[in-house]
Amino acid sequence: MGMETRTKQPDSRTRLLNAALHTLRAKGYNATRVEDLCAVAGVTKGSFFHHFRSKDELALAAIAHWDELTGGLFAAAAYHALEDPRERLLAYLDLRSELLAGELPEYTCLAGMLTQETYLTKPELTDACERSISGHAASLVADIEAAMQRYGVEDGWTAESLALHTQAVLQGAFILAKARGEAALAAESIAHLRRYIMLLFRDRT
Amino acid sequence: MGMETRTKQPDSRTRLLNAALHTLRAKGYNATRVEDLCAVAGVTKGSFFHHFRSKDELALAAIAHWDELTGGLFAAAAYHALEDPRERLLAYLDLRSELLAGELPEYTCLAGMLTQETYLTKPELTDACERSISGHAASLVADIEAAMQRYGVEDGWTAESLALHTQAVLQGAFILAKARGEAALAAESIAHLRRYIMLLFRDRT
């Protein structure tokens, strides 16, 4: 799986994982049949069970795949070069806003979706989702801490809690957007979060 | 057995709806079997299909039941008597925080949960969820508008968008709480939202 030649088509395993990212986010875990994924990936069920021992195991692999993709996306983002940590946070939110441009199931969070559906029924999956969300939140903590220091915030809340709050807002925004069927709603929620962060980290002139 | 049947227990239909509120929020729509609900409600499948034509119809009825219960709860809350609309909003959030005291699947939002799972697969259910969430959000708009006026806010955002944002935060907080398995997380997100509202509606002395 390491160094692969630059073929036009990814291999079956990757195609199944990509199909999973798309379909799981659109229809959820239980409503997605193994054969749906096979159809999207253009393989047969035999191939599916050659690569994954079970549907659960595919979901686990899909979350790992998701972490890899999104981790890369945000790690490579340009805003890390900004000098002011507050600006880095705001730029992060702006990027999240920009990502809303695609189709709805494409910008939604896989981990958030699966958390709801697997809670109490599939502990390993819930755990994997938790690690995914918490890991992403953790990547914001350093910037938040730096901003707190720079802007002299001592308000009885922790950097971790604000990092998790940003993720909560995003997750909630996705639900609202799904309910209403419009991405604009999610954008407005992110705008409110952006305003909150600007109010928290104010220039004390 | 005959004489004991006439207890103060709610009728079968209501017991099924209550079972649905509990079980659907805990396990989701697809993972909840009709017979699970029957077991919790203490009735048989025959009774279930006497009261509801299908599982979908039950879910619809459960959302209506949910709207009734929560609508009553918030309509009857004491804080509506407060004079300052900002204080009414803050008190609303405090009430939401207090409700987190119960077991996790008990304070979660049924509509938010079902939205995710029925998106693209059960349009009528998604619509019902949308109406439920939007309706609840709408009940906050008057107070937000009054607060905007009283505190002289003219910031390029609407009362509706802030109302929906509060719901987004709550929905997201529930997901995080489920992922981590602790209600405290949801409380912290609500605290951030509370702080945001206090920063928006500031006394300009």
Place this chain on the structure above:
DNA sequence: GTTACTATACCGATCAGTGGGTATGGTGTC
């Protein structure tokens, strides 16, 4: 008798997972 409700046995569709098979490509041996 009729209406409202409950119970039980069953049907039919669905779908995760299996088993048995083929195709391809690599490797060692003579």
Place this chain on the structure above:
DNA sequence: GACACCATACCCACTGATCGGTATAGTAAC
């Protein structure tokens, strides 16, 4: 080069269990 050998990847037909829904028979109350 030809051969056997083996591993990986893949396909198709099937199965066994699950579960929404139905058919039907009953009971209680007016």
